[in-house]
Amino acid sequence: MGFQTTDVKLIQALSAVQQFVPMYGLPDHLMIHVEYHSDAAMSWRRENDELFLRCSGVGQALMLLGRALTLHDRSAESLIPRLDQLGAMLDVSRNSVYTLPTMKKFLCQLALMGYTECYLYMEDTYELPGYPYFGYRRGRYSVQEQKELDDFAALVGIELIPCIQTLAHLRTAIRWKYMQPMRDTVDNLMVGQEETRELVEAMISHFSKTFRTRRIHLGMDEAVSLGTGRYRLYKGYRDHRDIIMEHLRLTCELCDKYGLKPLIWDDMLFRDHTPLMNYYGDSAPVTEEQRKEYPDNLCFVYWDYYHDTQEE
Secondary structure, eight states: OEEEESOHHHHHHHHHHHHHSOOOOSSSEEEEEEEEOSSSOEEEEEETTEEEEEESSHHHHHHHHHHHHHOTTOSEEEEOOSOSOOEEEEEOSSSOOOOHHHHHHHHHHHHHTTOOEEEEEOSSOBOOTTOTTTTTTTTOBOHHHHHHHHHHHHHTTOEEEEEOOSSSSOTTTTTSGGGGGGBSSSSOBOTTOHHHHHHHHHHHHHHHHHOSOSEEEOOOOOOTTTTSSHHHHHHOOOOHHHHHHHHHHHHHHHHHHTTOEEEEEOHHHHGGGSTTOOSSSOOOOOOHHHHHHSOTTOEEEOOOSSOOSSOO
16 A cells, blocks of 8 residues: 655554555545644544545554444544553563564564553663673663664654663673672672672663653562572671662662663552552552652552452
8 A cells, every 4th residue: 555645753653564564445546634733632634535634643543544444334433542652562581582673573563552651571681881891681772772772762752761780680790700899699689889889870871872852760569588698698787678778769860860860660569568468458658758768750550460359
C-alpha cells in the first residue's frame, strides 16, 4: 500500500514503520491529512482514498492510522483517551537480548496500538563507559545502539525509558574480580562504598546523555539480603531499612545532579510494614513522618504478579 502525506514527521514515522510492520488497506494509494492540536480528543475520517487525522502528535497519528486501516465496519471515529500515558516494559535481561530490528518492530507495534512509552529493563545488558566488563558476553547494547533505539522510538512517538538496577539484581555484573569492592552479597551492591557511588553515578550520568527522556527507573527491588554479606563483615550489623534510605538519598541526589526524575520499585519500602515482611498483605499505613524521609523527587512504582482483583 502506498501512503502520501505532506507532514514531514509522519512521512519519517511511516517510512520507519513500513520497514518492520506490513500495513494493508483497500486503496492502492492513500493521501493522509494531519491536523495537530493540543486537545485531548482525536479523530479519523476516511473518504475514498483520503484519510483525515486530528491528533496531538505523530504517535497518535500512527495509532489512528492503524485503526483506520483495520476497522472496516466504519469510516470515521472520535476518541477521548482514558490515559495520559500508556506504557509497556520489555525485559532484555533474561535469556536473550532482542536484536535492534526486533526492538524496532516492537516499538512500531506499540505505536500502532496507542502506547506512549516503553520501559527498557536492562540489568547489565548495556555498555557502560569506564566499566569494560559490564555486560560482557551478555548481549549488551552498545552506546551507539542505545542512542539508535532512542532515536527510533522518538521517531514513532514512543518515549523510551531506561529501567536499570542500582542496588540488587546485579549478580552478573558484580561477579568480576574488579567489581568485588562494590559487592555486598551475590546480588547486592555495597552501600556506602566509594566505588559503589562512582558506579551508580556512571550509570545515571550515562543515561542522561544517551536517552532523551528525563525519567529513569532505578530498580532497587528485592534487595532481601542487603547488609548481610561483606557489609556486615566490614561495617557491622545495620538495619537494612537504614541502608536502603542511605542509598536512596544518594541515587536521588545524583538524579538531581543530572536533571533526571527517579523512579523505583516500591516493594522494599513497604514489605516492612506487613506482619511477616511479605511483599503483599495487610501493610500498616505510612505515617507522615515516614513520608518525609523519602526524597521529594522520587516516584514509586508498584509491581504485582499475583493479584487480579480491585480489592486486593
